[in-house]
Amino acid sequence: FSITAKEQYFIPGTEDTRLNNACNSDPVCPPKCRCESNVVDCSNLKLTKVPEHIPSSTSELRLNNNDITTLEATGAFKSLSQLKKIIRFTLLTQRFSLYSNLSNNKITEIEDGAFEGASSVIELHLTANQIDSVRSGMFRGLEGLRMMMLRNNKISCVHNDSFTGLHNVRLLSLYDNQLTTITPGAFDTLQALSTLNLLANSFNCDCRLAWLGDWLRSRKIVTGNPRCQRPGFLKEIPLQDVALPDFRCDEGQEESSCVPRPQCPSECTCLETVVRCSNKHLHALPKGIPRNVTELPVIVPAAALPHSRSQCSPTTIARERPCSCAQAVLALEALMEVAVLPGGHSGLAVSRYLDGNQFSIVPKELSGFKYLQLVDLSNNRINSLTNSSFSNMSQLTTLILSYNSLRCIPKMAFGGLHSLRLLSLHGNEISELPDGIFNDVTSLSHLAIGANPLYCDCRLRWLSDWVKTGYKEPGIARCAGPQGMEGKLLLTTPAKKFECTGDVDPEVLAKCNPCLSSPCLNQGVCQSDLMEIYRCSCPPGFKGKNCETALNACVSNPCANGGTCRVDEEEEGEYICKCPLGFEGPTCQTNADDCEDHDCENGATCVDGVNNYTCFCPPYYTGEMCEEMEDVCAPERSPCKHQSTCLITPTGPKCVCSPGYVGDDCSVDYNDCGDHRCQNGAQCIDELNGYSCVCHQGYSGQLCEVPPSPLSLCELADCQNNAPCVERGGRALCQCPPEFGGPRCEKLVSVNFVDRDSYLLLSDPKNWPQANITLQVSTAEDNGILLYNGDNDHIAVELYQGHVKVSYDPGSQPGHAIYSTETINDGQFHTVELVTYDQMVNLSIDGGLPTTMDSFGAVRTLNGEAPLYVGG
Structure with missing residues (x-):
């Protein structure tokens, strides 16, 4: 007994347990699948693609009865070196959001290289699908395959490249397909073929099948007796029994090739790989678009085009045959009628024109076209993008979204577009872009963002710096705000000018946050919705985009001031308000005017109330109707001051002032100094009912009319600093203290310090x-x-x-x-x-x-x- 170094790390059957060895970090069994004894059963799970993390020891993989539409080339089988059998891809197509009648279709496409790495697989069951053609690229990687079951499909033709590379296939079943012809040498590459089932097909036994009768008779590997269905004289005759002269063709039908011709949707016209579906008022993408389509061109007059193209100029588009474009194009411009992109598209399509329609969102099905190089969605009504609008388009080099209604673009809308070189957002309603939105578009060299109301504050400074790096924007985009930035070029305006100096315009903020303006009425809850800008969750009893419509007319309590609401049985959606006393109007909103016939007296003002009124009395009147005159001269109410006499008059109290006082209420002391007779500059002092004079020094008398007596010399000398004065020789002398000097002893001449x-x-x-x-x-x-x-x-x-x-x-x-x-x-x-x-x-x-x-x-x-x- 011995074990090799490779074998000691794998013991068959261990991977069917749910807990794996601690050294193995890979998942043991895909979610929801059942794993037992190296068999992974993922059937009946409504899967849309082959699950990831299939155990490397898997020898049998069951994927029947799921919702997989396309077997993608993801490399899922490269790690499954032990896989021996893939059981029945009985794959139902996934549902599209618009058309439920597509739910029961079956698989139609296997991408080239989908089985890369599956060289150990010996059985492949593809029964009960809708495969309509086979080519060698579909089965690349299945070098060890021995059994291939293609029963119950829609294969109409087998050519000499259909099974290239399948040298080890022993059993091939094409039972119950739609085979009409088989190209000579179609099975030559199947060198190990020993069993071939061609029963239940619609063979057209013309000159192109003459070789097959001899081949079947010589190889003796066919199961049963495949029979002719056409022409009529050979119907139900076994192929092997038809004489060689009977395999004949009419003149012009001798072509022996059976390479599938591109199918063409009934709504379109096709020429080689060009499919035209222009101006067909389509509401969905037509079914049956060829897998290898490279162009779906549009015939549009040059004058109708909003801008010229680098691949197809306006002067060359409006012609009978399609223009020759340098690269594949998917143009969905000037779309008038289409609401969503329909199903049935092919992941191999690299070009498409569908003009004359009307898109409001980017069709989510676009992400299935992996090989697209140019997408033109200009001149539509697209108002928003999502983070998955262009997912999986890693080969996209040109994206044109000009002349739409884009208001807000999420940060990851262009994620994964590493090959994108040209992006046009020209002519939209974009005011701001999130920093980092172009992180993934590392190849981008041309950005068209003109004709947008860009709000160039500090939050858009990054974009100004970004376009200056390599001059990615041609100098067309201009700012629309804030104040002071209007009309400035994004490319040439210094970054320091992009400042945040005040509140941002609410209309700018509402583009990416439409709920900011509180559009939902009647306590509806606003939620941002990229597809619909915003969505209101209405409370019970309301409906409408903004919850503005009441389901029950009375549910919003429309009657004011305590009015009672009753649903109008004659008018749907209407109501009738029964108003309480004192109110009137359709919603009881009006207070009835009770002052129309009031009894207020003496010029009183009537103030309306609810079913009553109040009289506001003028001064000096009282009573409910202002009919009584007040005693305004009562001691506690008399306005007269200084013991004046109060008299009652019809216009109010009147004061008779005491001597010396004036004014309406005798509060003003009369100024007797107004006409005083004080002399010699004396000051007049007003007193009660008179005045007195304050004389200047030396003057005297009641009116200061007596002048002062003459002053002595020393009185005139004005000696300072306490200097005594003496009169000598007819003049005054100031006798200064020792520390002072000057004629009046005004100067300090010496100082003694003691401290x-x-x-x-x-x-x-x-x-x-x-x-x-x-x-x-x-x-x-x-x-x-x-x-x-x-x-x-x-x-x-x-x-x-x-x-x-x-x-x-x-x-x-x-x-x-x-x-x-x-x-x-x-x-x-x-x-x-x-x-x-x-x-x-x-x-x-x-x-x-x-x-x-x-x-x-x-x-x-x-x-x-x-x-x-x-x-x-």
Whole structure:
């Protein structure tokens, strides 16, 4: 007993368990399928495609009775090296959203290479489908196949390329198809064929089948006796029994090829691979469009085209034969009548024109056309895209969506379009695009986005930067807002201009958030819907796009002010309101006017109420109807002031004022100074029923009419600072205290300091820096400030170790200083004299020889605005 290195990791039958070895991260069994003893049964599950994650040890795969429409070339069989049998693809087509009558169709297409990697499969059952032709590419990868069951399909012809590569097939069943002819050599590639079933077919035994009778007789591998059905004289005659001369053709029918001709929908006209379905008022894509279609061209007058094409110019389109285009085109432009793209399309189609129709959304079936290179959906009514509108179109290079009604595009609408080079969004209603919407379109070199109301605030700055990289936009797109950005080009406007300076226009926000404007009425709930812009979920009793229509006319309580609603039995959807007293109108919205016949008196104002009215009385009247006059002169209500007399009159109270008062209520004291007789500038003071005069100094009398007596010389001298005055020689002399001087002793000439921290501040020294300052100093201190002036550049006089030091610092120049030879800190009074003149300073102590400091060079003038400090 031995085991190889490869075999030791696989033991047949282990993969039918639900829990796999911890080292195996692959799923053991596809969801909903049943797995047992290497058999994967996925039948009767309504699958639409071959499931993923099929166990690699699978030897039999059952996919019968599902909803798979197309067997795609996904490489699903490349990992199934143990697969031996694929049981009956009895595949029902999936339902399309519009036509339920397509639900019972069967599989029609197997993509080339769908079985790549399935070289171990020995049995393939494709019974009971609607396969109408076979080609070698369908079965590429089935080199080990031994049994092929193609029973009960619609195959009409077998040609010499149908089974190329199937060297090991031993049993081939074409029972119950629609075979009419078989090309000579059709089975030559089936070198191992030993059993062939051709029964239940409609063979046309003309000259093209003459070879088959001899071949069947020589090979002896046919099951039963396949019989002729045409021409009439050979009907039901076994093929092997027909004499060679009876296999004859009419003149012109000798062609031996049976390569399938493209079928053509009845609504269209076909020429080779060109199918025309223009202006047919289609509501669905016609059935039976050929798999290899390359063009479905449109015949449109040149003047009717909105813009020219690089492949087909307007002047060449309107002609009898289709124009020759450089690449495949799917054009769905100027669509007038079509609501959705119908079913029955082929994943192999790479070009299509369906003009003269009307699309409001991108048909979801488009995603099945994997080989499309150009899609033109211009001149439609498409108002929105979804993230799956163009899914699976990895080969798409040109997408034209111009002249539609696009308002909002989701971020992943162009996801996966790696080959896209040209995108036209021209002529829509787009105001903004999400950042990152072009992340997947790495090949995009041309973007047409002109004729859109672009809102160029900071949220669209990324687009401006993006189009400037490689000049992807030709300089046509312009901004429509916000204010200040109107008309500016997206390509050339600096990115810094894209600013968010205020609230965004609500109409712009509503394009991608239509619920922002609260369109749903009657408490309906708004939900964004890419297909319908928005959708309202209406509360019970309402319907309509905006929940505006009431199912029961009374459900919205239309009667106001407590009115009772009753459904009108004569008019559908109408109601009748029974109003309470005091209200009238269709919905009881009007309060009846009870003031039309009121009894208010004395000019009172009538105010309407509910089934009543109220009288608002004018001043001085009271009562329900304002019929009584009030006692306005009662003590607590009289308006008269200052003991005035109150009189009742028809117009209200009247005041008779006491002497000295005036005004309607006698509150104003009469100003007796209005015509006073005070003299000599005297001030008049108003008093009750009179006035008095306040005289200036020296004047007297009731009216200040008596002038003052003459003043003495000393009274006129005005000596200040408490200086006494004496008259000598006919003039007044002010005797100043020691520290004051001047004619009136108004000048401070000396200051005595007693406290050690005392100082004198002169805020405006005269003639500084030309000055003569003398200080009487008595101190025992060694150091201290005697005088200081300046801020940045200063002069200072100070005690330094008992000597007098004068220093001068001009700021940018080196400082200067001089010292006295004498010391003055002996407690005696010393005279310090300082003379300054421009750049020169003289210092003298007690009248001795001066010490001079002369500043050489350019010296700044000292700051005369800085205060001068003495002492401190």
